[in-house]
Amino acid sequence: MPSSTSPIIAEGLVRRFGKIEAVSGVDLEIASGEVFGFLGPNGAGKSTTVRMLTTLLRPTEGRASVAGYDVVKDADAVRRSIGVALQDAAIDPLMTGRELLRLQAVLHGIDKTEGKRRGEELLDTVGLSGAADRRVGTYSGGMRRRLDLALALIHAPIVLFLDEPTTGLDPNSRVALWDEVRRLNKESGTTVFLTTQYLEEADQLASRIAIIDGGKIVASGAPSQLKAEVGEPTLRVALSPGQEEGPAEAALLDFGKPVPESTGHVAIRLNGGAGRVGAVARVLDEQGIKIEGLELHNPSLDDVFQRATGRRLEGAEETGDVAEVPAE
């Protein structure tokens, strides 16, 4: 019998591979119907955590329950309750989409008639009815991901795990998949545990996120709350070729705390908000600092990540509300 109402609970979850500790004491509690984003760079421990929660890996320490069942003691019950779409859409390329859905239905103990009905419904939902009898090897990356999602949903799971579902997809396919996840969550109330390295994805989909780095959760909460905690926007100055960064950094010190940036740029957390951009531009001009442009970023999840870890997340440039102020 399920032991708890929260569909995902992890307490002190640890996983070691030899001397390497991939996950170091992760605690999670995810509410029913929530879309939870698990955000972190490559190698942070996201997939290892998912593999423990989906019974594919046994935790070295700690415990976890999914859909109310212990992932170690009641692994079979967990598997019956979850849908899993792992990284790289592990789909047999020699089978057709329709055949794979029928197979997945059988593996979940769904009878033939119901499996067929559910398969057709899902093919329609993910927009693959027209390609259902084509071998999966001929599908594009986006089609494979959509089929993977349909496969994970064949038994109407209580909890859906999506491990980096849009990695490698083009922007259109990515947005289409996001729409599917939103619709699914809204219509069926399925709890979604989503891992991603894309800030925008977490921002767009998740009602709550946890940021993991080095196997530890370094921040968690609603995206809006986490961004509000960062406070001021970031002002990023693109320097003209040949312009030294030192004088620009010194000139900006009066306006806010420096933020790490790439070569040829300087950045600060701008005290007083967007209204002070003009003053910054004037000071830079007065001091003869040559710039190519100014960009004002409202706090993003990357800023949240940077605040928690002291560095930027890979792919950070893909997100954040940006107001660009070109140099005169």
Place this chain on the structure above:
Amino acid sequence: MSAAAQYLALSKRAALNTIRQPTSVVPAMLFPLLFIAMSSGALNRSISIPGFPKVDSFIQFGIPATIVQGVLFGAVGAGAAMATDIENGFFERLMASPVSRTSILVGRLAGAALMAFTQAWLFLGVITIFGVDIEGGIVAVFLISLVAAVLGAGIGAIAVSMGIRTGSSEAVQGAFPLLFAGLFLSSAFFPRNLMTGWFRSVANFNPLSHLIEGIRTQIITGIDLGDWATALGIAAGIGAFGLILAGRALDGRLKADHS
């Protein structure tokens, strides 16, 4: 109902996978036939050596080896397919589903058995078209096909255990020459009573010799249920050995993920 449906569904998938890969099916069907045709050209006069069993042609003598050779091809394919499932993540999808662990093995082995059964009918059918007599008739063809199917599942299980342990289809295919050597070190292409020295000792010890001779009897002299039972028993023994290896390999992989 659910477990039986899972066995059936995974067996069907294995069979479809095999059929849809002509590069693995065609060699398994064609090469053994080419091999016996060429061997016949070179060795046909050997049938007149005193002590050689009374046969119409070398093909009639050697066709059991062709069947076993075909089975080896198919079985290695089953092992390679299992390794491919591990390589491309499909195995993990199965592991995350409420599927019985045995059905993962049974599905693959049923595919190998079906392939071996089909190969036996094909090879025996082709030689019949070319005028070679099968003394035991259609009953012999059926009995031989059963032995082939059990052997296919058995050697398939050994190959599948390699696939699970290595997770590499190349490694499984690399083991094919070893299995092939086992066939040559038997009475597949020459009667044991005409062998000498260490080769004869090895062939006497090699269970494939006795299996092949059990099949051969049905072709060159007619139905002999005793010899057939010996062949079937050896195939079943190889099957049991293979299943133990495959089961342990699967346990090992699951424990590696769960250690």
